[in-house]
Amino acid sequence: MDDISGIPGAESWTSVEPVLKGWSSDRKFYVQDQAGRRLLLRLSAGNTYHRKQQEYEGIQRFNGLDFPMSRAVDFGLYGLGEDGEQSVYMLLTWVDGVPLEECLPGLPPEEQYRLGAEAGRILKQMHMIPVEEELPHWEADMQSKILSRIREYEDCPYHLEGDQQVIAFVRENIGLIHNVEKVYHHGDFHIGNLLYTPEGKIGVIDFNRWDIGDYAEEFYKLQIFDRERSIPFAAGKLEGYFGGPPPEAFWKRQALYVAYTSLYSIKWSIPYGAADIQDMMDRCRLALKDYDGFRRYIPRWYPGTGSNILSKRLK
Numbered sequence: 001m002d003d004i005s006g007i008p009g010a011e012s013w014t015s016v017e018p019v020l021k022g023w024s025s026d027r028k029f030y031v032q033d034q035a036g037r038r039l040l041l042r043l044s045a046g047n048t049y050h051r052k053q054q055e056y057e058g059i060q061r062f063n064g065l066d067f068p069m070s071r072a073v074d075f076g077l078y079g080l081g082e083d084g085e086q087s088v089y090m091l092l093t094w095v096d097g098v099p100l101e102e103c104l105p106g107l108p109p110e111e112q113y114r115l116g117a118e119a120g121r122i123l124k125q126m127h128m129i130p131v132e133e134e135l136p137h138w139e140a141d142m143q144s145k146i147l148s149r150i151r152e153y154e155d156c157p158y159h160l161e162g163d164q165q166v167i168a169f170v171r172e173n174i175g176l177i178h179n180v181e182k183v184y185h186h187g188d189f190h191i192g193n194l195l196y197t198p199e200g201k202i203g204v205i206d207f208n209r210w211d212i213g214d215y216a217e218e219f220y221k222l223q224i225f226d227r228e229r230s231i232p233f234a235a236g237k238l239e240g241y242f243g244g245p246p247p248e249a250f251w252k253r254q255a256l257y258v259a260y261t262s263l264y265s266i267k268w269s270i271p272y273g274a275a276d277i278q279d280m281m282d283r284c285r286l287a288l289k290d291y292d293g294f295r296r297y298i299p300r301w302y303p304g305t306g307s308n309i310l311s312k313r314l315k
Contacts, residue, residue, distance in 0.1 A: 004041070006078035007089050009033070016041070021099075026208065030094065038094035039073060042208075046085040049077065056090055058210040061184065065125050068095055068195070068203035095203040097195030101229055104191060109232045116226075116236025118202045119194060124241045127183035127215050135182055135212060142213070143174050146256075149264040156267040158277060162288050163263060169294040170260045176253050180214040187211050189218055190225040191233065216250050220257035223290070223299065224265070224283055231301050238302070255297035262287040 004010050012033045019028040019040070031039040044052055056075040063071050073091040104112055150170055153163075186193075187209030195203035219238070226234040238246050246254075262284040269276040290299035 003079060004029075004043075004089075007041075007091075008074065008076070008078075031091075040070060040092045040094050040205075042090040042092070044088045044090075046077065046087050049088050052088045052090060055208050055210065058184070059092065059207050061129060062126060062186075062207060062210075064129075065122075067122050067125070068097070068197050068201055070095055070205050070207065095195055095197070095205055097197040097203045099192075100194040100196050100202070101191040101225075103196050104230045104233055112230045112232040113236035115196070115202060116230070116233035116238075117240030118236075119189075119233075120237040120240025120242075122202055122204060123186070123189055123218065123237070126186055127218070129184050131182050131184060131212055133212060138182060138213065139177050139180065142177050146170065146174060146177075146260045149267075150260055153263040153267045156270065158266050158270070158281065160263075160266070160281060160284055160288070162293050165293050165295075166259050166263060166288065170256060173252070173256050176256055177214065180216070180253070182212055183215045183218070185209075185211050185213055185218050187218075188221065190221040191229055192225055214253065216253040217257050219250075219254055220261050223254075223258045223287055224261070227290070227299075227301060228283070228286070235302060251297045255291060255294060258287055258291065259294050 004013075004016065012035070013031050014034055015030070015032040017030045019030055025044070027043040029041040029043075031041050033039070053075065056072055059070060060072045062069065070092040073093060075090050076088075077086040078089050079087050100115070104115070107115070147170075150167055153159075154167070186204070186207060188206055189204075193204065193206040195205060197203045222234050222237060226237060242250070265280040266277065266284060269280040287299075288294070290301055291297070292300065
């Protein structure tokens with residue numbers, strides 16, 4: 001257990017329990033204090049201070065919106081380790097709810113679609129916050145990043161049948177990333193970071209991967225995570241965001257992001273072991289099937305799902 005005695009207000013905490021869920025390198029704890037407040041405590045190394053400060057400020061930016069989410073409470077440095085370095089703490093409000101990825105498949109299809117549409121509308125709110133930063137080289141940097149990650153996949157020891165067609169698709173369509181609309185990203189907006197609140201709403205957590213980029217880039221994890229658990233939710237998320245079926249320009253860039261991340265996720269998973277490598281390879285195979293080897297840019301699972309089978313269009 002970390003020594004948390006140096007965190008302001010820690011003397012009033014009556015319960016501190018580890019939270020083991022998630023991929024983040026932060027140490028996370030559920031905290032309850034004498035006043036009955038429930039909080040999330042995130043701890044990280046002192047050398048992450050400036051990055052975590054930006055994360056905290058990003059959370060404060062999103063906190064101006066009105067939906068259930070983690071809200072900023074306190075942030076700073078505390079303690080003094082044997083190496084003479086302090087650690088970083090971040091306190092956020094605790095969001096009540098059941099992990100959406102656990103409960104979603106058991107809900108009626110219409111409710112899955114409704115929650116997806118609500119999630120899409122929440123994401124749209126986040127993307128409507130005006131971006132203050134100037135990013136004149138973003139497109140060139142993003143193209144370079146994608147091509148670099150494709151090379152990393154090519155150099156890794158794990159490969160899929162049909163991957164050359166995917167690689168060709170990425171290289172032929174990299175120019176689609178040109179003069180795109182930049183938005184503030186949540187950075188990891190999928191069912192693994194969403195909650196089903198006691199009021200039947202969507203709650204949003206884990207903003208630690210926020211950044212700025214193409215609005216379409218925010219959706220590639222819809223293919224990797226959301227579509228796997230609930231096609232109605234995935235369709236609803238798209239239609240809630242766009243107020244109907246997505247435009248063609250979105251689908252084309254979405255296919256590009258799905259193609260490169262599907263391959264790169266295999267290389268990314270290597271440090272986590274054989275089970276995670278196999279999991280990502282299976283997800284990549286599913287993407288290849290959905291996109292017909294990336295000979296199409298609208299996945300097979302989408303047409304008709306949200307619009308015809310489930311959808312009583314939500315007003």
